[in-house]
Amino acid sequence: MVKLTGYKKIKTAVFISGNGSNLKSLIKFSKTRKSPITINLIITNNPKAKGLKLSKINKIKKKSFNFKKKNEIENQMLSVLKKHEIKMICLAGFMKILSRNFITKFSGKILNIHPSLLPKYKGLNTHQRVLSNKEKYSGCTVHFVNSKLDSGKIILQKKVKITKNETKNSLAKKILKQEHKLYPRAILKVFSL
Numbered sequence: 001m002v003k004l005t006g007y008k009k010i011k012t013a014v015f016i017s018g019n020g021s022n023l024k025s026l027i028k029f030s031k032t033r034k035s036p037i038t039i040n041l042i043i044t045n046n047p048k049a050k051g052l053k054l055s056k057i058n059k060i061k062k063k064s065f066n067f068k069k070k071n072e073i074e075n076q077m078l079s080v081l082k083k084h085e086i087k088m089i090c091l092a093g094f095m096k097i098l099s100r101n102f103i104t105k106f107s108g109k110i111l112n113i114h115p116s117l118l119p120k121y122k123g124l125n126t127h128q129r130v131l132s133n134k135e136k137y138s139g140c141t142v143h144f145v146n147s148k149l150d151s152g153k154i155i156l157q158k159k160v161k162i163t164k165n166e167t168k169n170s171l172a173k174k175i176l177k178q179e180h181k182l183y184p185r186a187i188l189k190v191f192s193l
């Protein structure tokens with residue numbers, strides 16, 4: 001598990017692909033006294049990701065990588081992470097799959113948030129699949145990342161009830177609100193393990 005050394009906070013990179021609302025909640029959390037992490041770098045595969053605007057506002061460095069040549073890019077990412085002394089990675093709406101090689105380099109130090117009650121509904125289009133299967137509940141999960149998609153050890157989950165007239169969008173919104181609370185709680189849990 002991740003251990004804190006002295007009082008030093010752990011330099012963390014957040015990987016995003018889109019809106020970055022989870023990034024925003026993680027930045028807010030990182031500025032609290034109880035946070036074991038600081039956010040020192042934002043990485044994206046999408047130079048147009050809305051969440052990148054949080055970089056300037058919060059004075060956090062950002063880097064965009066074109067994932068077309070994944071192996072090359074991952075090696076470049078690893079040197080950027082090293083340069084910034086990053087010790088932990090939080091995937092937050094990052095829509096690319098990292099290779100086994102990359103993951104091993106940060107073994108046990110990469111977390112992800114997924115909008116379902118894993119192990120159910122791994123992958124994409126989660127909310128639509130949940131509704132089509134007439135589930136009564138859905139939710140979100142924070143887990144460690146291993147080389148299998150959405151399959152690493154679960155850290156925390158939050159369940160939400162699906163209402164009668166639930167739509168894909170209303171469910172996504174409801175779950176996202178819970179994600180913003182769950183991710184910081186999961187980070188605290190990781191450091192208390």
Ligand code: GAR
Pocket residue numbers: 016017018019020021022023051092093094095113114115123176179
């Ligand atoms: C979140 O719901 C997150 O769980 C999901 O993308 C959304 C990103 O929102 N992630 C995945 O589906 C990963 N497989 P955000 O950019 O506003 O944080």
